[in-house]
Amino acid sequence: MLYEANPEIKKKIAPFFHGMKDTTILSCLQGHMGNAWVNNKEKPEAAQITVGDFTFLAGDPFANGAEDLLKNVPEHILAIVHKKAWKQRIEEIHKENAERILRYGFRKEPEDLDLNHLRKLSSKLPDGYELRKIDENIVSLPSLFKVSPDFIKQFDSVEDFLRRGTGFAVLHDGEVVSAAASYSIYDEGIEIEIVTADTYRKKGLATCVAAALMVDCLEKGLYPSWDAANTNSVKLAQKLGYVTTGSYDTYYIHTPASKA
Structure with a gap:
């Protein structure tokens, strides 16, 4: 199961995304645009944020319901994760449909x-x-x-x-x-x-x-x-x-x- 996150749940999952510098994550967490989902409404362990062409996953990639989050994607999407375990799970679940590419980040100073x-x-x-x-x-x-x-x-x-x-x-x-x-x-x-x-x-x-x-x-x-x-x-x-x-x-x- 997966659940759409309301503002209160977003506060709970915000720490999951610490260290991920993409500002579109903030766009969702701050309530400007996009959607967030979690594996558990009361005590979320894994979370997903999607804004436009980008989706971000964080938390425990092996939590109950994490696979539902990984499958919660449209036909074309760019998925960004930081943990090696999340990368492995993407490759396991999406197999040949997941192409690893490079993007480039910049200091936000x-x-x-x-x-x-x-x-x-x-x-x-x-x-x-x-x-x-x-x-x-x-x-x-x-x-x-x-x-x-x-x-x-x-x-x-x-x-x-x-x-x-x-x-x-x-x-x-x-x-x-x-x-x-x-x-x-x-x-x-x-x-x-x-x-x-x-x-x-x-x-x-x-x-x-x-x-x-x-x-x-x-x-x-x-x-x-x-x-x-x-x-x-x-x-x-x-x-x-x-x-x-x-x-x-x-x-x-x-x-x-x-x-x-």
Whole structure:
């Protein structure tokens, strides 16, 4: 059996996730977005948090009900765990449907990020391109979601994103060709999502739009958290001032949705 966690249960399971630095965990524990499940409502021993494309498992991987949590995944998900035993359980249960890949983490220290440096980067836009804050006009452009269908996806609605989220877009001939926005939010900041259309890459657009978003966050006292799916993203992050903490294992689970 598994049970969805209410705010009181979330307080009980928060210590399970200490040491896991992904801010989307906080997004759920703090009640902003996502869902959490436990193996036992009264005395949870294992827990799962899912926000968007990511699921996190912690606690005792051999507790009664832990297998139900491991099977509580959609058809495609990125699973992140820290304990070796959880990794072994993922590989045992999902077998060939679990592909181990690398993601890259970064220090979450505001002093690593230089506002003057970021302001300079945000101003370096090629001729013919326009930098815009994502507002009701930008979210009405289909081109924003052609760049990435995931923009604002974790929010309840467009209105919810405009109220609680933030982002910037680069336009060319009236079309969005690159954007950076809050994939998720937590009390102290946001997790950044950034995508540039394939035909517009290597023009410095991602650097510009990411720097603009970071400046906006830092000026509001929010931390713009960055996590990288590949080495190109690592290089961009380092250019912006982030300090890498190295790679870590992630499981891409691609299997028909299971019903626990």
